Structures are given as C-alpha cells and as structure tokens.
Amino acid sequence: MAVTHRDLVVVRREFAFEIRKAIGVVVSLNEGISLGKLPKGLAEFSDEIVEAAFLKYFKAWETFIEHAFVLYMTGKTAPKGRAPIRYCSPPSREFALQWLLPERGTYTEWIVLDDLKKRSQKFFKDGRPIYDALASSGAVLQEAAVIRNAVAHPSEKALKSFQNVVRQKLTVLPPRLTVGSYLNLVEPASSPPARFIEQYGTGLLKLAELIVPT
Numbered sequence: 001m002a003v004t005h006r007d008l009v010v011v012r013r014e015f016a017f018e019i020r021k022a023i024g025v026v027v028s029l030n031e032g033i034s035l036g037k038l039p040k041g042l043a044e045f046s047d048e049i050v051e052a053a054f055l056k057y058f059k060a061w062e063t064f065i066e067h068a069f070v071l072y073m074t075g076k077t078a079p080k081g082r083a084p085i086r087y088c089s090p091p092s093r094e095f096a097l098q099w100l101l102p103e104r105g106t107y108t109e110w111i112v113l114d115d116l117k118k119r120s121q122k123f124f125k126d127g128r129p130i131y132d133a134l135a136s137s138g139a140v141l142q143e144a145a146v147i148r149n150a151v152a153h154p155s156e157k158a159l160k161s162f163q164n165v166v167r168q169k170l171t172v173l174p175p176r177l178t179v180g181s182y183l184n185l186v187e188p189a190s191s192p193p194a195r196f197i198e199q200y201g202t203g204l205l206k207l208a209e210l211i212v213p214t
Contacts, residue, residue, distance in 0.1 A: 008078050011067040012212040018060035019201040022053040026184065026197055047180025051151045054183055054197055058148045061141075061204050062110040068130065068211050070096040073123055080213040085125035099123075111145040113138045133210035140203030147200065150179045169196070 032038040073096045077083040090096040100108045117134050120127035150162035166173050183197040
C-alpha cells in the first residue's frame with residue numbers, strides 16, 4: 001500500500017479547525033457582551049462558555065496526538081521532515097491503539113508531557129518527530145493541561161496547580177478568579193494583545209505543526 005501524506009495533513013487541519021471554532025465562540029461572546037446584544041442572562045454564564053470552548057479544543061488536541069501516533073506507527077509520513085524510524089509495524093489502526101495502551105490500564109491518556117515523550121521513544125527511534133516537538137515546544141501543553149484539569153476535575157490539587165499558573169502569569173492571584181475568567185483575560189506579555197484562551201490554542205497548534213510539518 002502506498003504511503004501518503006494525506007492522513008496526517010487532514011488530522012492537523014481538523015485540529016486547526018477546532019481551535020479556530022472554539023476561539024471564534026469566545027470572540028463572539030465578548031463582542032455580544034460589549035455591545036449588549038446577548039440574550040438576557042447569558043452574560044452571567046460567560047465563564048462557563050469560555051471554559052467549555054477551551055475543553056472543546058483541548059479534547060481536539062487529544063484526538064490529534066492520538067491520530068498522529070497511530071498514523072506514524074502505521075507507516076504514514078508528513079509532507080516535510082524525515083519519516084520516523086519505527087520500532088514496530090502494527091498491521092492496522094486497531095492494533096496500534098492496543099499497543100498504545102499502558103501495561104496496567106484500559107485507556108491511553110494524551111495530556112501529560114513526560115508520558116508523551118516516553119511513549120514517542122518507545123515506538124520511534126529517538127522519539128522522532130514527536131519527541132523533538134514536545135521537547136522544544138511542549139511547555140504550552142503542560143500549562144494547558146493544568147487549566148484543563150482545573151475545569152474537568154475541580155479538586156483541591158487541581159485548583160492549587162491552576163492558581164500557581166495564574167501567579168506566574170499575572171504575578172498576583174485575583175480574588176474569586178474562575179478558570180473561565182482567567183482564560184478570557186488578555187495575557188499581559190502578549191503582543192499583539194491576545195486572550196489566554198487564544199494563546200493556549202495558538203501554542204497547541206504550533207506544537208501540532210512541529211509534529212506534522214507541512
């Protein structure tokens with residue numbers, strides 16, 4: 001069977017679409033609030049809407065990176081860069097997904113940076129191309145994963161990790177700050193100005209572009 005670039009390009013394109021769509025929801029929300037055009041009472045749920053948009057594109061990241069692993073494992077290559085040297089050749093997507101499962105687990109997680117690095121080294125020589133991308137630009141994933149956990153699992157540990165990120169970014173912890181209101185703030189160091197939800201989305205997309213160079 002001929003090796004093509006199409007599948008990897010498609011999954012990266014689909015991920016980019018989800019990023020743009022989620023950020024577009026937040027842009028429209030903020031425009032509606034500023035113009036007073038939102039339905040009555042909807043503005044009160046703005047934080048929850050922003051959090052949902054973030055979770056939507058973070059889930060899209062998990063889908064993208066899983067597909068990237070599977071496609072590289074089954075012999076697909078990106079349009080640019082060298083083809084990975086595989087340590088295994090699963091005969092199908094289903095076999096690849098089974099091999100990706102942890103030894104003692106029923107599902108594979110795609111949000112912990114160190115785990116992804118180790119996984120890439122397990123299946124590809126030097127982990128390339130995935131390891132190099134994660135090593136150079138994976139910090140955004142680490143931070144985004146903290147934000148994701150604070151929304152999806154509002155435990156005391158997740159909350160403290162989130163607050164540490166806020167202090168790093170803002171130098172202070174504003175009172176009654178929710179994850180959604182944080183994501184909707186303009187990052188002080190951004191130029192041009194961009195909200196945190198945009199910054200994380202852009203950072204994850206750049207990471208995807210390194211994993212699947214075109």
